[in-house]
Amino acid sequence: MSTSRSLVPACIIGLVGLLSLGACAADPGGRAPASSDTPVGQSLGSLMPAPPAGEVTGQGTVMGAGGEVEFCLGPVAESYPPQCSGVPLEDWTWEGMDGSEIVEGGTSGDVRWGTYAVTGTYDGASLTVTRPPVPLALYDPMPFDDPSDGSTGDATEARLMAIQSQLPELLGTDGTVYLDSYPARGYLWVDVVWDDGTLQRAADEDFGEGVVFIRSVLRGVEG
Secondary structure, three states, X not given: OXXXXXXXXXXXXXXXXXXXXXXXOOOOOOOOOOOOOOOOXXXXXXXXXXXXXXXXXXXXXXEEEOOEEEEEOOOOEOOOOOEOOOEEEEOOOOOOOOOHHHHXXXXXXXXXXXXXXXXXXXXXXXXXXXXXXXXXXXXXXXXXXXXXXXXXXXXXXXHHHHHHHHHHXXXXXXXXXXXEEEEEOOEEEEEEOOOOOHHHXXXXXXXXXXXXXXXXXXXXXXX
C-alpha cells in the first residue's frame, strides 16, 4: 500500500556571536509545522497543517488488500480490481455491510473495495473510524463553499498549468496530502486530504491571493 512522504524542516544556524541556534520542531508525521519564517515562494510543501482536533468526514473508496485498508479520497484507476493510494484506515470492519460490495464496489481475490462516507479522527497520518460508514449511494453530502463567490480569476491558463505541474513535487503523489487539481474560471482548484487554512495561506504567499484555491476533502463534523 502507500507510504507517507515526509518533509524535513530546515534549521538555519547563524553566525557565531550574532545568532543563536533555534529549536527546529516537526510534527509527529515529520512535516514542518506552520511558521512565518519560511522563505518567500517556498511555503507550499514546507508548511503543513496541524491535525484536526475533532472528528472529520470524507467521501471516497475504501480499499482493502493483504490485511491493510486505505481510504482513497482522490482519483481511482479504472482497472479490475481498481487501484489507488490513500490514507490508512484504523478500526475499519466490513462486518454489517453484506451486499454493499455489489452496489458500492466488489471483491477480487484478497482485494475488497467499496465507496463510502467515513467519519473518524485524523492524526495527520491515518484515519481512525469512529462511526459506522455510510455507502455513498445513501449519503447526502453538504456542498463545498465556493471561495471565489462565482467570480472569474485573472490568471492565464499557462500560469495555472505551470503551477499545477509543481504540485506533485511539492505535496507528493501518494494520496496522503495532494489528491487532484484542475484549472477553471481563471483559478487553480486543488483538492488535498486535510487543510485548516495553512496550505491555503502558503499558496497565497507563493502565488498571490485569488490564484489557487485549496479544498480540504476531509471536513470537520459539526455537533
